[in-house]
Amino acid sequence: MNVILSQTLQKAQSLDEFLDSYHFSKKQKHRLKMEKRIQVNQRLCMHNISLQKGDHIDIDCEEEEKSTLEGYETEIEILYEDEIVLVVNKPIHMIIHGDEKTLDQAVSYYYQKTHQNHPVLHVHRLDRDTSGCILYCKNSFFLPYFDHALKEKQIKRTYLAIVEGEITSSMTLNQKIGKDRHANRYRVSKTGMDAVTHVKPLRHDHHQTLIKCELETGRTHQIRVHLSSIHHPLVGDELYGKKDSMRCALHSHTLTFVHPITLKKIQITSPMPQDMRACMKI
Numbered sequence: 001m002n003v004i005l006s007q008t009l010q011k012a013q014s015l016d017e018f019l020d021s022y023h024f025s026k027k028q029k030h031r032l033k034m035e036k037r038i039q040v041n042q043r044l045c046m047h048n049i050s051l052q053k054g055d056h057i058d059i060d061c062e063e064e065e066k067s068t069l070e071g072y073e074t075e076i077e078i079l080y081e082d083e084i085v086l087v088v089n090k091p092i093h094m095i096i097h098g099d100e101k102t103l104d105q106a107v108s109y110y111y112q113k114t115h116q117n118h119p120v121l122h123v124h125r126l127d128r129d130t131s132g133c134i135l136y137c138k139n140s141f142f143l144p145y146f147d148h149a150l151k152e153k154q155i156k157r158t159y160l161a162i163v164e165g166e167i168t169s170s171m172t173l174n175q176k177i178g179k180d181r182h183a184n185r186y187r188v189s190k191t192g193m194d195a196v197t198h199v200k201p202l203r204h205d206h207h208q209t210l211i212k213c214e215l216e217t218g219r220t221h222q223i224r225v226h227l228s229s230i231h232h233p234l235v236g237d238e239l240y241g242k243k244d245s246m247r248c249a250l251h252s253h254t255l256t257f258v259h260p261i262t263l264k265k266i267q268i269t270s271p272m273p274q275d276m277r278a279c280m281k282i
Contacts, residue, residue: 002062003060003061003062003063003083003084003139003141003261004058004059004060004061004062005022005057005058005059005061005260005261006056006057006058006059006261007056007057007263008054008055008056008057009051009052009053009054009055009056009057010053011053012050012051012052012053013050013051014048014049014050014051015038015040015045015047015048015049015050015051015057016029016048018051018057019032022142022144022145022260023144023145023147023148024141024144025144028141028144032059032060033045033046033047034046037059037060037061038057038058038059038060039057039058039059040055040056040057041055041056042056042058061139061141061142063118063139063140063141064117065117065118065119065140066117066118067108067111067112067117067118067119067120069104069105069108069120070105070108071105071106071108071109071110071111071112071113072100072101072102072105072106072108072109073109074101074106074109076088076089076091076103076106076107076110077089078110079133079268079269079270080266080268082259083138083139083261084137084138084139084142084259084260084261085135085136085137085138085259085266086107086135086136086138087133087134087135087136087255087268088103088106088107088133088134088136089131089132089133089134089270090103090126090130090131090132090133090134090252091103091131092129092131092247092273092275093128093129093247094106094128095128096122096125096126096134097122097125103122103134104120104122107120107122107136108120116138118138118139119138119140120136121136121137121138121140121143122134122135122136123135123136123137123143123146123147123150123155124150124155124157124218126252127221127248127250129236129247129248129250130248130250130251130252131250131251131252131270131273132159132251132252132253132270133157133252133253133254133255133268133269133270134252135155135255135257142260145260146257146260149257149258150218153216153217154257154258155255155256155257156214156254156255156256156257157214157215157218157252157254157255157256158212158213158214158252158253158254159212159213159214159215159223159250159251159252159253160202160210160211160212160213160250160251160253160272160276161210161211161213161223161227161234161249161250161251162208162209162210162211162234162235162249162276162279162280163208163209163211163227163232163233163234163235163249164207164208164232164233164234164235164241164242165207165208165209165231165232166201166204166207166209167199167201167209167211167232168201169201170198170199170200170201171198171199172196172197172198172199173195173196173197173198173199173226173227173229173230174194174195174196175188175195175226175229176188176189176190176191176192176193176194176195177189177192177193177195177219177220177221177222177225177226178191178192178193179192185221185239185240186219186220186221186225187225187229188225188226188229192219193217193219194217195217195219195222195225195226196215196216196217197213197214197215197216197222197223197226198213198214198215198216199211199212199213199226199227200212200213200214203280203282205280205281206281208235208279208280209232210276210280212253221239221240223250224237224239224240224248224250225240227240228240228241234248234249234250235248235249235279236248236249237249246275246279247275249275249276249279251270251272251273251276252270253269253270253272254267254268254269254270255267255268256268
């Protein structure tokens, strides 16, 4: 698949500064130059030259990296796909990676079935019981771009959750989270890492509240720990609340990011799954 990164410069800068804006590694930058993949104003460029505003740069980022991961033959719902990214609707009770029957293996099977040669590169993860949007990068040249975007909070994630009790007003939970030394879980801790969760109630039903959560940080179990700390654990969260007949009621609802090629904002939505709708009688 022909993948060309094509941009007209908005300011003067060096070639390496432009490449650094995409967070290419030193090895990747060297490879692009040595394999004659860079053109500036339709002329081959193999060195770190000075570029001017208005210069046009084309970089051939085509990759043929067939996945070596054994495929798991199952159907997955594709929420968005182009030559660089794939967004999958993660099923309930499926892990992202591990020994067998993982979402990574399901994506590998999908690539094989659709005759696509791509590595299986998930950008972020969700817990086993959490459903919804998962972002995959098809091209290893752009994985550093997405890793940086995730680290700098430029990939926005919004979740839907059902909690025990009634939450009647919006709030921001700004409590540090750290590992619980006495159990295999996390907790609010003064010595933990910064964690910020914005909570907005959407609907009440039978002493439960459907809420929307927006994350400023991405700590392990962040939403589950924060909601449990204010005595509103997620329905079905056996680790931080109490056991229930349904799974932990958490769903990755929207995913927003800036596309590395088009530089346009992409927003993907995964509808609330049926088990959570039934729980709230929607």
